[in-house]
Every structure is written in structure tokens, then in C-alpha cells.
Amino acid sequence: MIELSHKKEIDWSGARVRIGDADFSCPFETGVEYSSPARGPWNIVHTGMLVPESHQIFVCAQSCNRGVVLTAAELFKLDRFSTITIEEHNILDGDTENLIIDGVKDIVKKLPVKPKAILLFTSCIHHFIGCDLKFVYDTLHKDIPDIDITDCYMNPTMRKTLIAPDPKMRQQLYSLLHPTDERDNGVNFIGNNFAADVHSELGQIVKKAGNFTRDICTSKSYAEFQQMAKSKLNIVTNPAAVIAEKTLQERFGTKSLYLPLSYDTDEIKKSVDVLCKELGVDFDTSSLEKDAEDALNKTEALLGKTKIAVDYTSTSRPLGLAKLLLTHGMNVTSVYLDCIIPEEKTAFDFLKKNFPTLELYATVHPKMGILPEELNRENSNEENNFTLAIGQKSAYFTGTKHFVNMLEGSGLWGFTGITKLMALIQDAYKNEKDTSKIIQVKGWGCCS
Amino acid sequence: MKQASSILSTYASDVSGVCSALYELGGMSIMDDASGCNSTYNTHDEPRWYSMPSMVYVSALTEMQAVLGQDKYLEDEICSAAKELHPRFIAIAGTPIPMMMGTDFTGIARVIEKRSGIPTMGFATNGMRSYIVGSSMALVELAKRFCPQSELEKNYAAKKKSKKTRVNLLGVTPLDFSVVGNVEKLKSLLEENNCEVISTWAMGSTFEDLMNSYKADVNVVASSCGLELAKYFEGIYGTPYITGIPSGNAATKAFFDSLQKAFTTKKTQKPIWLQDKSVELEKSVSKKQYIVGEAVWASSMALTLRKDFGLSNLEVLCPTETTEEFLGIKGRITFYEDDYFDLLKKADLVIADPIYKYAVPSTTKFISLPHEGYSGRTYRKDIPVVMGDEFQQFYKIC
Numbered sequence: 001m002i003e004l005s006h007k008k009e010i011d012w013s014g015a016r017v018r019i020g021d022a023d024f025s026c027p028f029e030t031g032v033e034y035s036s037p038a039r040g041p042w043n044i045v046h047t048g049m050l051v052p053e054s055h056q057i058f059v060c061a062q063s064c065n066r067g068v069v070l071t072a073a074e075l076f077k078l079d080r081f082s083t084i085t086i087e088e089h090n091i092l093d094g095d096t097e098n099l100i101i102d103g104v105k106d107i108v109k110k111l112p113v114k115p116k117a118i119l120l121f122t123s124c125i126h127h128f129i130g131c132d133l134k135f136v137y138d139t140l141h142k143d144i145p146d147i148d149i150t151d152c153y154m155n156p157t158m159r160k161t162l163i164a165p166d167p168k169m170r171q172q173l174y175s176l177l178h179p180t181d182e183r184d185n186g187v188n189f190i191g192n193n194f195a196a197d198v199h200s201e202l203g204q205i206v207k208k209a210g211n212f213t214r215d216i217c218t219s220k221s222y223a224e225f226q227q228m229a230k231s232k233l234n235i236v237t238n239p240a241a242v243i244a245e246k247t248l249q250e251r252f253g254t255k256s257l258y259l260p261l262s263y264d265t266d267e268i269k270k271s272v273d274v275l276c277k278e279l280g281v282d283f284d285t286s287s288l289e290k291d292a293e294d295a296l297n298k299t300e301a302l303l304g305k306t307k308i309a310v311d312y313t314s315t316s317r318p319l320g321l322a323k324l325l326l327t328h329g330m331n332v333t334s335v336y337l338d339c340i341i342p343e344e345k346t347a348f349d350f351l352k353k354n355f356p357t358l359e360l361y362a363t364v365h366p367k368m369g370i371l372p373e374e375l376n377r378e379n380s381n382e383e384n385n386f387t388l389a390i391g392q393k394s395a396y397f398t399g400t401k402h403f404v405n406m407l408e409g410s411g412l413w414g415f416t417g418i419t420k421l422m423a424l425i426q427d428a429y430k431n432e433k434d435t436s437k438i439i440q441v442k443g444w445g446c447c448s
Numbered sequence: 449m450k451q452a453s454s455i456l457s458t459y460a461s462d463v464s465g466v467c468s469a470l471y472e473l474g475g476m477s478i479m480d481d482a483s484g485c486n487s488t489y490n491t492h493d494e495p496r497w498y499s500m501p502s503m504v505y506v507s508a509l510t511e512m513q514a515v516l517g518q519d520k521y522l523e524d525e526i527c528s529a530a531k532e533l534h535p536r537f538i539a540i541a542g543t544p545i546p547m548m549m550g551t552d553f554t555g556i557a558r559v560i561e562k563r564s565g566i567p568t569m570g571f572a573t574n575g576m577r578s579y580i581v582g583s584s585m586a587l588v589e590l591a592k593r594f595c596p597q598s599e600l601e602k603n604y605a606a607k608k609k610s611k612k613t614r615v616n617l618l619g620v621t622p623l624d625f626s627v628v629g630n631v632e633k634l635k636s637l638l639e640e641n642n643c644e645v646i647s648t649w650a651m652g653s654t655f656e657d658l659m660n661s662y663k664a665d666v667n668v669v670a671s672s673c674g675l676e677l678a679k680y681f682e683g684i685y686g687t688p689y690i691t692g693i694p695s696g697n698a699a700t701k702a703f704f705d706s707l708q709k710a711f712t713t714k715k716t717q718k719p720i721w722l723q724d725k726s727v728e729l730e731k732s733v734s735k736k737q738y739i740v741g742e743a744v745w746a747s748s749m750a751l752t753l754r755k756d757f758g759l760s761n762l763e764v765l766c767p768t769e770t771t772e773e774f775l776g777i778k779g780r781i782t783f784y785e786d787d788y789f790d791l792l793k794k795a796d797l798v799i800a801d802p803i804y805k806y807a808v809p810s811t812t813k814f815i816s817l818p819h820e821g822y823s824g825r826t827y828r829k830d831i832p833v834v835m836g837d838e839f840q841q842f843y844k845i846c
Contacts, residue, residue: 009534010532010533010534014532029528030508030525031508031525031528031529032478032505032506032507032508032525032526032529033483033486033505033506033507033508034505035484035486035487035490035506037490037491037497037498039487039491043487060544061461061543061544061574061575061576062458062459062461062575062576062577062578063461063462063463063464063481063485063488063543063544063575063576064485064488064544064575065458066457066458066459066460066461066464066488066492066493067485067487067488067491067492069457069458070457070488070491070492070823070824070826073457073803073823073824073826074824074825074826078455078457078803078806079455079806081455082452082453082454082455083452083453083458084451084452084453085451085452085453085458086451086544086576087451087576088547088574088576090451091547091548099451102449102452103449103451103452104452106449106452106454107452107453107454110454111454123544124482124544124545125544125545125548127511128514128545128548129548156482156483156484156485157482157509157510157511157514157545158510158511159482159483159510160510160511160512161510161511161512162511364483366503366505366529366532366533367532367533369501369502369503369504369505370501370503370533373501436498440498442491
């Protein structure tokens with residue numbers, strides 16, 4: 001095994017900062033980037049698989065196709081996945097439009113079962129080469145009228161100048177919904193990779209108002225997915241899906257509510273009030289809030305001074321979660337994130353003032369490829385001397401076997417979500433997991 | 449349509465080949481690509497990522513840099529990281545967008561080397577060719593930059609004789625060998641046959657081991673990734689080379705015969721599968737048998753399968769860059785899915801990575817031979833050790 005003889009000379013500067021000394025919203029240096037082996041977070045292929053009876057076609061160079069085709073291969077879903085490879089001569093010949101059109105037709109002809117929808121992904125090359133995508137899609141819609149075809153994008157080079165691939169993917173999923181004037185009592189959860197918990201406050205309020213929920217994550221067929229167009233209300237809890245919700249509002253005129261995943265009592269109550277007002281019902285959260293407080297206190301009693309690490313893949317509000325745990329006496333020592341979203345500004349300011357020694361770690365800083373060995377050594381996994389991690393990245397970086405395998409909040413929301421999360425934390429405290437094995441699974445929970 | 453693939457996968461690309469070849473040597477490899485694009489290499493092309501640290505990073509290229517020019521930015525960020533991490537060398541490898549931008553990787557490497565004082569190599573990869581091309585480039589450039597090349601090293605083996613045959617193994621990466629024991633088995637076979645392995649380019653050897661390559665009597669091209677390096681060493685050190693792997697009894701015999709001949713004559717030998725004259729004399733029959741894979745591995749295995757198992761009509765289909773001369777008359781370059789569907793539907797036996805099974809009729813016998821460079825880690829637990837008689841055992845139980 002290679003010995004990185006130089007590693008003793010490397011310090012943590014640039015990759016770690018106390019929150020008391022951190023800047024909002026980019027606390028770390030930027031530059032070349034590392035990618036940790038924690039592979040649970042979903043990519044655009046996983047999200048695309050949520051559309052039942054759909055087929056994905058990626059049009060990219062070999063190096064770009066490799067990652068996505070093997071994502072599908074690992075899911076054993078190659079029968080729902082195809083590629084069109086851009087070669088060097090296509091760049092020179094300027095025939096990328098025909099390559100896509102002819103390629104898609106050829107693939108459709110070869111598929112044993114005609115899909116209901118095609119998610120057609122173009123890439124950075126098409127953007128730079130000035131490929132006429134409007135012509136491409138117009139032609140395909142005309143020539144293949146019996147399959148819904150939507151435009152999707154794998155263009156990470158444009159992640160700062162256009163909508164980043166992940167929120168764009170969440171937006172384009174719903175572009176496949178057919179417009180309808182029909183409305184029923186359905187309430188959609190929009191933009192989640194994991195089904196929203198229908199037993200949360202939101203689900204309970206919807207039910208109390210005599211309505212019912214719809215979610216792409218639980219749609220079993222393309223026809224069932226299409227029913228989402230009839231719903232009278234859309235609810236978004238993930239900030240990455242806000243653009244999807246806005247687009248649906250524009251297209252269908254459906255009322256939308258952004259009720260973000262939060263660990264703040266006032267914000268949760270405010271969201272509950274907003275939904276109650278919209279659906280015309282009352283909902284008393286006091287007992288649920290008390291349950292959450294009890295669960296927090298029990299967890300604190302169990303964990304004592306156990307170190308806790310949180311990361312941004314577990315929840316869109318890692319600082320908010322850290323604040324909740326710290327204010328309930330738990331020992332959160334580190335949060336792993338690369339930037340801080342605007343919605344976390346309040347939590348950031350609070351922690352900066354009240355818990356200035358809380359350490360923030362980057363996840364993509366190049367030193368993170370080498371230095372976490374030090375954290376691993378500190379974290380012996382022995383009884384009473386381990387870190388409890390919430391999220392795969394913090395589990396990897398701390399080397400712990402005690403972790404909550406949660407991604408994007410795992411559908412939990414509100415006081416009920418906090419209660420359930422505390423149960424997961426208690427379980428992680430009591431029981432070890434095979435961290436290495438779990439985090440290597442790409443797109444945890446997809447197609448399972 | 450040639451470039452459309454309805455269900456089959458694609459091979460690891462040239463940029464992954466560069467990073468794979470240099471992974472264990474203490475350097476810092478930068479893929480010049482958008483943020484996140486390195487996860488393909490880290491997840492699917494690099495099994496060592498979970499157990500062995502290495503400085504493989506992505507430049508996090510953005511649209512504005514691509515439009516306005518990224519050279520200065522790239523130089524600054526690489527120099528900054530190198531200053532902190534002290535790599536032995538720096539390698540920068542291109543991807544599709546830098547190719548479209550006309551990025552001058554050689555020039556950027558020169559500037560970085562001047563600024564950082566660290567040897568720097570630029571590779572004009574573009575993500576549109578296979579790992580064979582990238583690994584070949586990286587191994588040759590590494591040798592050019594670092595291997596000693598004085599008169600002392602030239603023809604060293606002839607000047608300083610050894611009781612054992614000293615060999616270097618060239619073109620050894622997990623993309624062909626995986627991490628299931630093939631490297632170790634190959635080395636032990638050589639040692640059992642009175643050979644000393646000086647170095648393995650570049651898996652399981654230290655950087656210092658590689659610098660001793662000039663001591664070898666014979667170089668072994670163990671995959672197509674090592675062919676250009678073998679030619680380079682022949683040029684600078686006068687070391688002859690053989691091509692092939694000892695997979696199965698017939699290939700093992702041919703391999704060691706070839707090695708002995710190269711050692712005795714000091715002359716480079718034809719690939720072991722091209723030395724078998726009987727191949728040319730066989731008559732074709734109606735039903736075909738195919739083995740799909742990288743040229744050196746598939747052709748070596750085919751030799752054993754023809755001679756030891758009577759698969760007289762076995763043809764090699766090679767989906768990665770090679771030449772027809774290298775494959776010989778019983779091999780053909782086959783890149784596209786359409787060709788596989790056409791050929792394999794007429795076969796009565798196919799030996800290939802499990803993903804190719806999608807192109808094979810259910811009535812055709814299919815033997816699964818996973819290849820890390822194709823299906824990544826998906827079927828790694830099923831990748832067999834194919835060196836020596838282990839290949840014989842593998843085929844017998846299939």
C-alpha cells in the first residue's frame with residue numbers, strides 16, 4: 001500500500017474551520033476537488049428512475065456515459081437505459097442534431113417494450129457546440145408522437161450559470177405531466193427522492209381536510225404518475241425542488257406551498273399554520289411537539305457526551321439540525337458541508353454566537369482525501385469513545401460504525417420527523433452498522 | 449446505428465486510464481472536468497479508492513472558465529493544492545470540454561512545473577477513447593520523465609547477468625486485473641518459474657521499484673496498456689518484450705516459452721497467440737464461438753481455449769483500441785453494439801462480461817467473465833483469477 005510520506009506536514013487549514021471564525025456562505029477555500037467514497041446520495045439517473053415505465057437516453061462522450069450507464073447497471077436497470085456516444089468526429093462534423101435524432105429513433109426501434117416516456121439527456125458538449133436542441137426535440141416529438149419525450153440535462157459545467165443538474169432534474173420529471181383542467185382533492189408532494197412521510201403533520205392535515213396525497217416516489221405506473229396533474233395543491237419540502245414547484249405553478253396554475261424541512265419549532269408551526277389555512281382546517285401540534293421534546297430528552301440522556309457529526313447529505317438543514325441537538329444538550333462537534341444555503345443563515349448566526357467552537361469540515365477540499373485518517377484514529381469505535389454520525393459523508397470521514405443512514409431527510413418532517421429521527425439516533429448509538437459496505441451503494445434506496 | 453447503444457455499457461475512458469496508471473505512485477492527478485465528474489472514476493473505475501489514499505482530484509471546471517479561458521485558474525489552483533500536499537509529481541488529464549476549448553495541457557504542465565518546482569505531465573485525453581489510450585500515455589510519460597536513461601542503464605541486463613530472469617510487468621491496472629488476486633498470481637507464477645519481478649507498472653510496486661526497470665532481461669506486456677511502454681523501454685534500454693498472460697495451460701506454456709526465447713535471443717517476440725501456427729490452419733465451421741475483451745487478455749485466453757478445450761472456431765472480439773495485426777486472423781476490432789448483436793446472435797458460445805449477455809440469445813451458451821474496465825464494480829465478486837491453471841479450473845466449472 002502506498003505511503004503518503006508527506007502527510008505529516010499537512011495541516012487542516014482551508015478544510016476545517018470553527019463556526020465562530022467561519023464566513024457565510026462559503027466557509028472554505030475553493031480549488032481542485034476531492035470526492036469521498038460515500039455514494040448514497042442520488043444522482044440524476046436515480047431521480048429519473050422515479051418516473052414509472054420511463055426510459056433514459058444519455059447523449060454524451062464515453063467518459064460521461066460511463067458513470068451513468070454503470071449507475072443503471074448497478075441497479076440492474078439497463079433495460080431502462082440507453083446511450084448515444086459522441087465521438088471526436090461529431091464535434092468536427094457538426095452533426096450532433098442528427099446524431100441525437102437518429103440515435104433516439106434507433107434505440108426506440110430496438111427496445112423490446114415501448115416506454116411510456118423518454119428522458120433524453122444532453123450534455124455540456126451540446127451547450128458549447130450550439131446544438132439546436134429545439135430542432136431536435138421538435139423533430140422527435142413529431143416523429144415519435146406516441147412516447148412522451150422530455151429534455152433533461154447532464155451539464156455540470158453549467159452548474160453555476162444555469163440551474164444545477166440536480167434541481168433541474170427534479171424540475172424536468174414533472175414536465176412529463178399532461179396539462180389538465182380537471183382538479184380533485186389530491187395534494188402532491190413534489191421533488192422528493194424519498195417518499196414524504198404521510199404520517200407527518202403535513203400528511204395528517206391533508207387527511208383531516210378530506211384530501212389525499214400523491215407522490216412520484218409511490219407511483220406504481222405512468223398512468224398513476226399522470227394523476228398528479230389533477231391535484232389541487234403542491235407541497236415542496238426540499239429547497240432543491242423549489243424550481244420544480246414554481247414551474248408547475250406556471251404550467252398548471254396549481255397552488256404551491258413551500259413548507260421546508262426544518263428543525264426549528266417556530267418554523268414548523270408556521271408551516272403547519274400555512275397548510276391548515278390553505279386547506280381550511282385546524283391542527284393542534286402541541287402533543288406532537290411534546291413527543292418530540294420527550295424524544296430529544298431521552299436521546300440526550302442516552303448519548304451523554306457522545307460526539308455527534310452531521311453532514312449535508314443527511315438533511316438540507318445540517319446546521320438547523322446541529323442547533324436542535326446542541327440546544328437540547330447533545331454534543332455536536334462537527335458539521336460537514338461545503339457551502340451554506342441562505343435558509344440556514346439564522347441557524348448559522350445562532351451557532352456562531354452560542355457554539356463558536358463547533359467545527360465545520362469541507363467535504364470536497366483536497367485535504368479531505370488524506371487527513372480524515374487522523375479523525376479515524378481519534379474515533380476508536382470503542383464503547384463510550386465513538387462519534388455518532390448523521391449522514392454517510394460524516395460517517396465516512398469520522399470512520400464510525402454508529403451512524404444514521406439518512407439522505408435528504410428520508411421523508412421525515414416536523415415534530416413527528418424529529419421524534420422519528422431521535423429513534424434512529426438512539427438505534428445508531430446502540431447498534432453498529434457496516435459503514436463501508438453501506439456507503440458504497442450508489443443511490444441508496446433507489447429502485448428497492 | 450453505430451453510436452447508439454440500447455442496452456450495452458461503455459468502457460472506462462482515457463482520463464480514467466491516466467488516473468488508474470498513476471494511482472499508487474504518490475503523485476497528484478487532476479481531471480480537468482466539471483465538479484462531480486470525478487465520481488465516475490472514483491466509484492466505477494478505481495477499486496483502490498476505498499482502501500488506499502491517493503491524490504486524485506477534479507478541477508471543477510465551470511462554464512465561465514470554459515468561455516473566458518481557464519489556464520491561469522487551473523495553474524493557480526493546482527499550484528495551490530500542490531504547495532499544501534507535496535505530491536511527487538503532478539498529472540493533468542483532459543476531458544471533452546477542455547478538448548473543445550483547445551486546452552494546451554503540455555503548455556499548462558510546463559507552467560505549473562516552473563511555478564511549483566514539481567515535475568508535471570499534461571495529457572491530452574478527451575474522454576472519447578478507452579482507458580487503454582490513457583494508461584498507455586501515462587505509463588510512457590512517467591517512464592520518459594523519471595526513469596534513468598544514462599549509458600549505465602542501457603543494456604544493463606546483458607552487462608549484469610542474473611541467475612533468474614528479471615522481468616517487468618507492463619500495463620497492470622485494476623481496470624484489467626481488478627483486485628481479486630490476478631496480479632499476485634501472475635507474480636507467483638513468474639517466481640515459480642525462476643523469474644524475478646523487478647517492477648509492476650503500476651500496481652503493487654513502489655515508485656522506486658519502477659525506476660529499477662532498466663534491470664529487467666525481458667518486459668512482459670500484460671495488457672494493451674503496456675505495449676507502448678514496452679516499445680519505449682526497448683528503445684532506451686534495449687529490453688526485449690513478450691506479449692500475453694499465462695491464462696490456462698496452453699497460454700502458460702506459450703508465455704514461458706516466449707519469455708525464454710526473448711531471454712535467450714534478446715529479441716522481442718510476437719504475441720503468444722500469434723506464435724501458434726495451428727490457428728491459421730483451422731477450417732471454419734458454421735457456428736461461431738466468441739470471447740469478448742481487451743486484446744491481450746482475450747487473445748491469451750483464446751489460445752488456451754482453442755488448444756486445451758478444442759474451441760477451434762473461437763474468435764476474439766476486441767472492443768478497445770488495438771490493431772488487426774496485433775489481434776491476428778482470429779480476432780477483430782468490434783466497437784459498436786449493433787455489431788455485437790449481429791455477431792453474437794449467430795454464436796453457440798460467448799465468453800464475455802455479463803453485460804454482453806443482453807446481446808446474446810437465450811439459446812446460446814454464455815460464460816460470464818466480468819471485466820472491471822467494462823462493468824466496473826458491479827460484478828467484481830465474480831471476477832475470476834485467470835492466471836495459470838486457475839483459468840483451466842474456471843472454464844471447467846462453467
